[in-house]
Amino acid sequence: MTDAVPTPLVEPRDGIPDVVVEEHELLRAAEALAGGSGPVAVDAERASGYRYGQAAYLVQLRRRGAGTWLIDPVSCPDLTPVSAAIDGAEWVLHAATQDLPCLAEVGMRPSRLFDTELGARLAGLPRVGLGAVVEEQLGLSLAKEHSAVDWSTRPLPEAWLRYAALDVEVLVDLRDAIAELLERQGKLDWAEQEFAAIANAAPPVPRVDPWRRTSGSHRLRTRRQLAMLRELWTARDELARQRDVSPGRVLPDAALVAAVQASPRTMEELVAVPGFTGPAARRHGARWLEALTRGRKTPDADLPLQSLPNDAPPPARSWADRDADAAARLAYAKTELARMSEALCVPVENLMTPDTVRRVLWDPPTDVDGRLTELRARPWQIELVGPVLQAALQETDADRRAREAAARASEPAPPAEQG
The missing domain is CATH 1.10.150.80 (HRDC domain)
Structure with missing residues (x-):
């Protein structure tokens, strides 16, 4: 750790690489990565808040002797050649559990990994975000102004590609610094056990009744209201999937809960509910009213339970x-x-x-x-x-x-x- 002013990391040492969008370019990337040495820095960019689901829209890899590769998984949806090329190598990721599911969707799964975010937690660092850890451990500052942009944009702007390349530029150096810190503290074995558990974890099981995670749903007191919320959430989810947009951009959670509480039966009543005043909400007004009606008419025997049974201890x-x-x-x-x-x-x-x-x-x-x-x-x-x-x-x-x-x-x- 240093008290010196951090040095801005503004340009990848090898320049901004071209984005891989063709199969022959993907095979060239795989060949280069296979010929490299040491750990592989891996990152993925999603379009959370913009697109439906958590798919990767850019995958970044860097390895000593192979340089940095930026791959478009929309144009190249099967990255198993890359995964095979680095099979057995240690992957270095920051907050691995965030990226591993979307990487698995395109055929990339690690056999072993090092999570710099989790390593920083175990080392007792006060801040564990990538920028903060890079600054503390390496004396470098990373710009984060593009972290929440719409990565489904095509073509990707040069500034975004620079940001993406820099995200893996010093990740292996950071891994080495954190590993050394953990070794000094006698915690490296702890970290390695944690990393192995992440790498070997079974794929996540689809969530039961995902509509129950609607923010604010705790304000709904009856099973009938929950049935209305379920129907409204399902209608929103279907529309979001069709349009490939984040459900929250169709209707925010607060609007769903407010509609259930107000229980409108006409278009005039619906557009008076907060969150339903925009043109998109009006355009699909019949869909929302039909969903609410289905919830009202749900047979008593089919009403959702107030909470799902589970084997967890009480609060x-x-x-x-x-x-x-x-x-x-x-x-x-x-x-x-x-x-x-x-x-x-x-x-x-x-x-x-x-x-x-x-x-x-x-x-x-x-x-x-x-x-x-x-x-x-x-x-x-x-x-x-x-x-x-x-x-x-x-x-x-x-x-x-x-x-x-x-x-x-x-x-x-x-x-x-x-x-």
Whole structure:
């Protein structure tokens, strides 16, 4: 880390490469990358907020001896030749879980990886965004003004391509700096276990009832309202898919919830609902009214449940009322994990996910380490956190109350007031 003013990184050292848009160019890129050496810096740009889904609209790769390659996955939708060319090499990504799904869609899957964002978290860095970590570790500043642009734009402007190339320009150097930092802290093995878990993770399972993630849906109190929201969300999703635009650009979530609450039955009533005043909302007004009507007419037996059944523990805020001893166990574990987090400079959620902690403490297992393994905790997490959870399982509400009473009794008495 340096206190010097960071040096702006404004131009790729090899210039801005041409975008690969033809099959023969893709094979040339694969050949070059196969002939390179060392880790491969990988990044992908999506058009979140503009297009439907999370597809990649540009893939960037850089490897020592091969240079930087910018590939258009719209023109070249099958990147398996590139994936085969770097098979076995370590991929270096920043916030890997964001990019891996869209890379998998075009045939690219790593066998091993290094996540510089996760590595920075484990190293205890205060800021873990790419620009902040590059600045702190390498003394360079990256411009981020194009991070949220519409990457589905064609042709891509030169300034955007420069930005994209710079995103992988120093990624391997950053990987080396973070690896050295983790090694000094004795955390490199922890990080490698985390990276392996990401690389070997099963593909994500499609979400059940994705409409339930509508922002503001918690304000809907009845199952009938939820049925209306489901129909309205589905109608919006179908239209967004047809138009290949982000659903939020068709109608914002707030408009869906407001429409359910207002329950309009005519076009005049619909356009009075906030969010339905624009020309697009009016143009598809019949679609929205029909969706709301379907929700109103949903048979009682088909109404969605207020919440989906699951095997997760109840919300922590209700533990004290439902099981005082479980609440005491959780309070003990939180205190000890907070201390461990501060001592190790590792965020609590990286020591062990809150969901895993709650599952173990709500339904105590006979074998804590075995249960943590079932819940896919990594060996380094089990070694560190397992004993804390084992100790927490001995905690009772009576213990907690006695300890608090003893702490109060040991407090010095307030000074007497002077008359």
